Amino acid sequence: MAVYTEVSDEALTEFLALYDVGSVVSFKGIAEGVENSNFLLRTTKGQFILTLYEKRVAAADLPFFVGLMEHLSRRGVTCPQPVRNRAGEALGTLAGRPAAIVTFLDGLWIRRPNVRHCAGVGEAMARMHLAGADFSLRRENALSLAGWPPLFHAAEAQADSVAPGLRDEAATELAFLAARWPNRLPGGVIHADLFNDNVFFLAERLSGLIDFYFACNDAFAYDLAICLSAWCFEPDNAFNVSKGQALISAYERVRRLGDDEVAALPLLARGAALRFLLTRLVDWLNVPAGAKVAPKNPLEYRDKLRFHQRVRSAADYGLVR
Amino acid sequence: MAVYTEVSDEALTEFLALYDVGSVVSFKGIAEGVENSNFLLRTTKGQFILTLYEKRVAAADLPFFVGLMEHLSRRGVTCPQPVRNRAGEALGTLAGRPAAIVTFLDGLWIRRPNVRHCAGVGEAMARMHLAGADFSLRRENALSLAGWPPLFHAAEAQADSVAPGLRDEAATELAFLAARWPNRLPGGVIHADLFNDNVFFLAERLSGLIDFYFACNDAFAYDLAICLSAWCFEPDNAFNVSKGQALISAYERVRRLGDDEVAALPLLARGAALRFLLTRLVDWLNVPAGAKVAPKNPLEYRDKLRFHQRVRSAADYGLVR
Structure with missing residues (x-):
């Protein structure tokens, strides 16, 4: 997790409008990890992580990753749960990159x-x-x-x-x-x-x-x-x-x-x-x-x-x- | 804002024990800005920003900055409000650096x-x-x-x-x-x-x-x-x-x-x-x-x-x- 890509306000608002997550109240890049761009997203409905998948993650693999998190989550493994948009999709596009919103996990x-x-x-x-x-x-x-x-x-x-x-x-x-x-x-x-x-x-x-x-x-x-x-x-x-x-x-x-x-x-x-x-x-x-x-x-x-x-x-x- | 300094779990817990802010539920480095190390801190009592002041900020100036935020905040300027510890101090020490907790401000x-x-x-x-x-x-x-x-x-x-x-x-x-x-x-x-x-x-x-x-x-x-x-x-x-x-x-x-x-x-x-x-x-x-x-x-x-x-x-x- 890190920040490689800037997200404009307009693009973020447009992206979030596809989801039933409320409206944004805070959006901050997270300075952790190495592979993707990660943002802490607070909305009127809660706290989430928004991830932009950078080039080291193959787009073809994303359904595996997102599906796995849903699968494990349903079986009691506490891990981020992908949030599906109104069309039922867990993967979207933001700032030209594949993007997903997942639930926020407490802990350090x-x-x-x-x-x-x-x-x-x-x-x-x-x-x-x-x-x-x-x-x-x-x-x-x-x-x-x-x-x-x-x-x-x-x-x-x-x-x-x-x-x-x-x-x-x-x-x-x-x-x-x-x-x-x-x-x-x-x-x-x-x-x-x-x-x-x-x-x-x-x-x-x-x-x-x-x-x-x-x-x-x-x-x-x-x-x-x-x-x-x-x-x-x-x-x-x-x-x-x-x-x-x-x-x-x-x-x-x-x-x-x-x-x-x-x-x-x-x-x-x-x-x-x-x-x-x-x-x-x-x-x-x-x-x-x-x-x-x-x-x-x-x-x-x-x-x-x-x-x-x-x-x-x-x-x-x-x-x- | 960025992250220049790692904070160990023990040091964080010890630092927070001096404050009446509850116990930590999340602690993430923020990838924004350039001068200090900033972390988004969630506790059982709310959301805060924890700042470690790195060497470009003179320790002697910190009372000015912290006092100014309190002063402006009292006069209706919406800005982060320093959180004082149980000893009434807004400035402490964490990971060998001057540190402060301020309230979290909604917005992008x-x-x-x-x-x-x-x-x-x-x-x-x-x-x-x-x-x-x-x-x-x-x-x-x-x-x-x-x-x-x-x-x-x-x-x-x-x-x-x-x-x-x-x-x-x-x-x-x-x-x-x-x-x-x-x-x-x-x-x-x-x-x-x-x-x-x-x-x-x-x-x-x-x-x-x-x-x-x-x-x-x-x-x-x-x-x-x-x-x-x-x-x-x-x-x-x-x-x-x-x-x-x-x-x-x-x-x-x-x-x-x-x-x-x-x-x-x-x-x-x-x-x-x-x-x-x-x-x-x-x-x-x-x-x-x-x-x-x-x-x-x-x-x-x-x-x-x-x-x-x-x-x-x-x-x-x-x-x-």
């Missing part, structure tokens, strides 16, 4: 998660995995194994300017994973980006999940592997096994991992770390002029990758069997 | 103002000028004549990289204004930054003024001159005399300009244009790494300056006598 994202936050995320992710089981649309994970080589090639020439040896390190890992990546693990709809800024809490109670714009069909355990890197490392990039244990055991109280998933977890964690290393590297090397977001440091994920390379089994993450 | 800032918006601004500015008359604190205008040479010197070496000849053009104007700048015009507290993103409207009714962090004691007509440049030019930098007339005549319905102010208006408008040319130029040449704001184009104000240089009298702005 946690800057420094503790063990209890990690447990909350594990449980919510497992519930989401189960709730997505009967969702009818499919979306391939564009940022899994097949998506990594193009990212690597986009960044490799300049990678060593970020850190000496980074190019070779990424190339070696890419080859290692390509030879071993599992493709028969239990799967379904995963969030694929459940970082701490996409999970809201009120005190220590999880109040909702947001930002489903990387959601796709993939292995459930891969989603968990992403969270291990996103939630269970300390600011100095040391893995906190108490957090790992809290995350995994809370997940397993809702959905127990199979032996194949447990065995694959270290490899999946390496893949997840490489995925974020590569996308952050590409973003780092290509900051657009005038962007109102700061790119995230790719080296954080190099360090996490190195940790996962040293892991012997899922027990090192705190999994208890 | 107008991306493309029309004649009626310009009239609204003129009237509100005049009311603000009158309401500030008995405000007891004083703050010199750090960005008036004496403040321009340091800005010029900070930018002159690189000015021509932005546009050929820009250095000499600014130097000539600076000398011209230094020889003629008026210092005996009627004055008092002025806003000094009343751009369209600092004025809120609901439909075409002005609903409030925000961002008093350049407010200072200076000539009233200088404030009006700033607005002529900020509100009355079209996107192609052509002056719209209907907007100028609307702005000035609405101002004069509340506070009539004296002959000295009318005579000085073109010169004041040149000074105001040079001030924004110089500050934008310095910002343009010094974008901090990781900034979540895009600098504004200084050349917009070079073009406006050139217009004001050609003005013969305030009649060219639409003033009727």
Whole structure:
């Protein structure tokens, strides 16, 4: 979430007239996240988030994202609920971009998660995995194994300017994973980006999940592997096994991992770390002029990758069997 | 307004505990403006703006700004009202910075103002000028004549990289204004930054003024001159005399300009244009790494300056006598 596109008053009024949301009383750009332009919209009828989908989100994928939020919401997963306009459509056009209004979710994202936050995320992710089981649309994970080589090639020439040896390190890992990546693990709809800024809490109670714009069909355990890197490392990039244990055991109280998933977890964690290393590297090397977001440091994920390379089994993450 | 500083959950909770504002239900960074970090804060008791004052705002000036908002608010000027903590203080410390909570103001800032918006601004500015008359604190205008040479010197070496000849053009104007700048015009507290993103409207009714962090004691007509440049030019930098007339005549319905102010208006408008040319130029040449704001184009104000240089009298702005 950020602001890449200005919305004129006339265009906003015209757009809102298609909806039964009342008239606008406040409209402010939100300075969070990286992919889309997001605005906090207050109307005479309530508070909403208005999102303009920028070019990194494919318009063809939007029905999947919007449908998924509706689907999960109906099954008790607290997430933004798309607001349909009077024609029954959840997607419109504003300032030349696809746009949607979703309900506003109370809660704060946690800057420094503790063990209890990690447990909350594990449980919510497992519930989401189960709730997505009967969702009818499919979306391939564009940022899994097949998506990594193009990212690597986009960044490799300049990678060593970020850190000496980074190019070779990424190339070696890419080859290692390509030879071993599992493709028969239990799967379904995963969030694929459940970082701490996409999970809201009120005190220590999880109040909702947001930002489903990387959601796709993939292995459930891969989603968990992403969270291990996103939630269970300390600011100095040391893995906190108490957090790992809290995350995994809370997940397993809702959905127990199979032996194949447990065995694959270290490899999946390496893949997840490489995925974020590569996308952050590409973003780092290509900051657009005038962007109102700061790119995230790719080296954080190099360090996490190195940790996962040293892991012997899922027990090192705190999994208890 | 933007976000330069992260606020941890613990720090926020600790800070809010000093206030009688209830407990937090939402906290989002706002992607607007350039000087401070601003967050939209929702609590169980309502909606607020939380501001962290970054280094460009001098801590010694904060009592002036906060006191002014309270003063104006009591006199019927709709502007954010500082919320005092249980100790009766409107200024606190959060994330190592001075911080304040102010009330939330409904309304939108107008991306493309029309004649009626310009009239609204003129009237509100005049009311603000009158309401500030008995405000007891004083703050010199750090960005008036004496403040321009340091800005010029900070930018002159690189000015021509932005546009050929820009250095000499600014130097000539600076000398011209230094020889003629008026210092005996009627004055008092002025806003000094009343751009369209600092004025809120609901439909075409002005609903409030925000961002008093350049407010200072200076000539009233200088404030009006700033607005002529900020509100009355079209996107192609052509002056719209209907907007100028609307702005000035609405101002004069509340506070009539004296002959000295009318005579000085073109010169004041040149000074105001040079001030924004110089500050934008310095910002343009010094974008901090990781900034979540895009600098504004200084050349917009070079073009406006050139217009004001050609003005013969305030009649060219639409003033009727």
